[in-house]
Amino acid sequence: xETHHKDSSKQTMGSSFFNDLWPxxxxxxxxxxxxxxxxxxxPRQPFNELHFHSYLADAGxxxxxxxxxxxxxxxxxxxxxxxxxAELAANAETEGRQDAVxxxxxxxxxxxIRPVDKMVNxxxxxQERRQKLAYAFANRKYPWTMQTPKxxxxxxxxxxxxxxxxxxxxxxxxxxxxxxxxxxMIIDVGKDVELKDCHRWIKFRPYIQMLxxxxxxxxxxxxxxxxxxxxxxxxxxxxxxxxxxxHASLYSGLKQAKRLHILKACGEPFLFMFSRFRGICxxxxxxxxxxx
Numbered sequence: 001x002e003t004h005h006k007d008s009s010k011q012t013m014g015s016s017f018f019n020d021l022w023p024x025x026x027x028x029x030x031x032x033x034x035x036x037x038x039x040x041x042x043p044r045q046p047f048n049e050l051h052f053h054s055y056l057a058d059a060g061x062x063x064x065x066x067x068x069x070x071x072x073x074x075x076x077x078x079x080x081x082x083x084x085x086a087e088l089a090a091n092a093e094t095e096g097r098q099d100a101v102x103x104x105x106x107x108x109x110x111x112x113i114r115p116v117d118k119m120v121n122x123x124x125x126x127q128e129r130r131q132k133l134a135y136a137f138a139n140r141k142y143p144w145t146m147q148t149p150k151x152x153x154x155x156x157x158x159x160x161x162x163x164x165x166x167x168x169x170x171x172x173x174x175x176x177x178x179x180x181x182x183x184x185m186i187i188d189v190g191k192d193v194e195l196k197d198c199h200r201w202i203k204f205r206p207y208i209q210m211l212x213x214x215x216x217x218x219x220x221x222x223x224x225x226x227x228x229x230x231x232x233x234x235x236x237x238x239x240x241x242x243x244x245x246x247h248a249s250l251y252s253g254l255k256q257a258k259r260l261h262i263l264k265a266c267g268e269p270f271l272f273m274f275s276r277f278r279g280i281c282x283x284x285x286x287x288x289x290x291x292x
Contacts, residue, residue: 164203169286173271176288177208180269184262186253187229187283188246188274189214191236195222197282201273202228208271209262213249232256242278249274254291266291 042062056064165171176182185208187201201210205228212229214220215236223229234252236245250272257263263270269290273283 169284170200170203173204173286174207176271176286177204180288182208182269182271182288184208184257184268184270185210186250186257186270186272187212188249188253188272189219189223189283190275190278190280191215192279192281193275193283194281195219198223198226198229202226211253211257211260211262213253213256230256230260230262245278246274250289 053064161174162171165174177185185201185204187198187210189198189212198212204210210229211232212223213232213234214223215234217233220231220233223231232252234249240248253272254263257270267290269288271286272289273286275283276285
């Protein structure tokens with residue numbers, strides 16, 4: 001048994017296998033790949049782009065030649081310069097003819113001097129025209145396609161609007177705005193009034209403009225970030241009574257509203273929201289006022 005094992009380990013394939021059978025196996029192999037060595041890559045299909053031929057020709061690829069220019073660069077420059085000169089000459093000739101034609105219609109001598117009174121009248125008419133346009137623009141009269149703000153339009157009370165105003169005080173305020181056609185609401189924001197209390201007035205913005213009179217710059221910045229209120233900062237003195245403070249706040253608010261052109265006339269009614277006593281953290285009282 002040992003002798004047979006040693007003899008089988010030393011067996012090798014004869015030359016007849018490599019000469020007869022091995023070539024047939026190679027021919028039937030589907031994964032056989034033919035390849036040839038090349039110094040560089042040769043594409044089977046040449047590029048159709050003409051400007052690539054110069055790069056391929058410089059790199060040494062066969063069947064590619066750099067394009068031949070039919071004219072030199074200097075000749076091309078001279079031709080372009082000649083074309084520009086011809087165009088400038090044609091334009092100059094056209095302008096000369098136009099000036100000659102217009103010269104017959106231009107006034108000369110004393111006729112070329114415009115009278116001073118006519119110039120003054122022309123400037124005055126232009127100034128009056130600009131003033132009328134500015135006034136019409138400020139009063140929403142020009143252009144005619146300009147949309148009038150919602151707070152300047154009279155609105156009708158609907159059930160949907162009433163559902164947004166849940167509290168009885170808010171409904172009364174909305175009724176006052178509708179009945180008196182108020183265009184401005186001045187809110188006196190005391191030192192103890194919080195920002196959360198001012199959020200409930202945002203729902204009135206589609207119907208009226210709001211001016212908040214605040215006591216601190218921090219509250220002013222917070223209200224300005226909301227993008228709903230006009231703001232005004234006033235100083236509060238502890239020595240004054242609360243009635244005097246409200247009177248000063250109301251006077252300052254009306255002055256600011258007049259400066260911002262919110263109130264167009266002194267007789268227009270407006271709403272004034274305020275706290276009944278000093279130190280209250282909410283505005284619990286309102287009044288419809290009219291400046292005489």
